[in-house]
Amino acid sequence: MKKIEEFKDFFADLSKKQKITYISLIVTAFILTESILFWAVTSPAMKGLFEWVNYVRTVVYLICLIGLIFPVIAGIIIFINQKKTPSKKPIKFLMILAIFSLIIPIGFYGYTISIPFQRDGDKPPQLLLLNGSGINGVPNMAVSFWTEDRTTSTINWGPTESMGTKSNELTKSHTHSYLLEDLLPNITYFYQVNNVGQIYNFTTMPNLPNTFKFMTSSDPHFGAENANRTVTDEILKQLIDPSNGYQSFFMLGDMVEYGLFDSQYKEACDTFSPVTSHIPFRPVIGNHDILLGGPTFWEDYFSPDLIEDAPRDYFHIEINGIQIFVLDLEWGTESYTKEQKTWFETELEESTDPDDWILVMSHCFYYASGYLVDGSDWWDHQEMIDTFEPIFVDNGIDMVFSGHNHIFERLENNGVNYNIVGGFGGHPDTDFEKEDDVIGQTGTGSIYYSTDMFGFLEVDIQGDDAYLAFRTPENQTVYNYTITRL
Secondary structure (H helix, E strand, O other): OHHHHHHHHHHHOOOOHHHHHHHHHHHHHHHHHHHHHHHHOHHHHHHHHHHHHHHHHHHHHHHHHHHHHHHHHHHHHHHOOOOOOHHHHHHHHHHHHHHHHHHHHHHHHHHHHHHHHHOOOOOEEEEEOEEEEEOOOOOOOOEEEEEEEEEEEEEEEEEOOOOOOOEEOOOOOOEEEEEEOOOOOEEEEEEEOOOOOOOEEEEOOOOOOOOOEEEEOOOOOOOOOOOOOOHHHHHHHHHOHHHHHHOEEEEOOOOOOOOOOOHHHHHHHHHHHHOOOOOEEEOOOOOOOOOOHHHHHHHHHHOOOOOOOOOOOOOOEEEEOOOEEEEEEEEEOHOOOHHHHHHHHHHHHHOOOOOOEEEEEOOOOOOOOOEEEOOOEOOHHHHHHHHHHHHHHOOOOOOOEEEEOOOEEEEEEEOEEEEEEOOOOOOOOOOOOOOOOEEEEEOOEEEEEOOOOEEEEEEEEEEEEEEEEEEEOOOOOEEEEEEEOO
């Protein structure tokens, strides 16, 4: 009770202005600094970083510690002054400290909010695979691009060079996406933006049950100093080479090094467009892509909102009866929401047949070989395994594809084939088997493993057989295997 009375007397001696300033600064500084911890453990863009990277946790804890200092110092000042006329020096010190600490969260939040507005020029067209399938069994597609100026744009498209179908926008926008639906199988279509410039073309897949040939790779990391752009360019050449016969491309995440820099997305879009404006593709968002303002950039460039009530970050594509599920798993289960879980399990139950080929794709791996990085084990991801393996086994998932680790690996567990294809240009992971000072572990069920190469994975499904080949950027096969459905 004595201390409470001293507390009352102390504040009674302060002027009204001092009281308001004193209390407001302490409370505001405390709330804002501590809110960073809340943001770090709840935000999809930060939760994985906080859980997986030691120095990120350290920085967040230090900021929160600064916030906790204010009540402590306030208590010390109260204790020292007690019933005496309060000294202005400790109060000024506390106020200066509070103002300084406010700069950190205010500056951080201000920068985060401003990121989506920091754009780096126009983004060229991409031809994107969309959810579901059209009435002719060919997946619907979208032409998507972004303009620095808000404009109304048009697209002409059709099965001949004269095109014939015209889509007009009614309102000005930066993001422009056009739905190409109910496409015919094995037909070359043409399209042109705003009636000027290049006429693009693409050829749809033949409507042959259980047939599909595609390429997949992951982790190009545009913007990283140690990324190999020559490799990425060479792989894209293989993708568009008609002699290889690839019908689409799935890029499994970490397109950029830092998702908060639009200049890196600009570089990626400029590099991809000459190929992916002709070969339909669908990228999967990765943990580097979502940093701070990254999701806004991603949705504007690679995730058009064209199908009513369809999720944008995870989706189900059907091609010739082959079921492809793409999940939003950047670091792991941190982004596996209740909504996504319900959607995935419902889609598997209602939209697949036991005789279907069923493929699952995500950025984060499940089983994998890897090594200790910044205090975290980058091998068999136990939370991912515990969450998804029962679903995969119970629903007859045939093949799983992921990136995240910059390796090439094939693993097999409980009848499910896992493939890691993180060789699209990002720097290869350290080979823990060759480095004495690196702690690592071979993934459970590992059959083939390599971390000293770049490349991609070719998947060719023909009836009851699926042929898979890990290839170099020059299209040389380094490992291949065949799955036959019984």
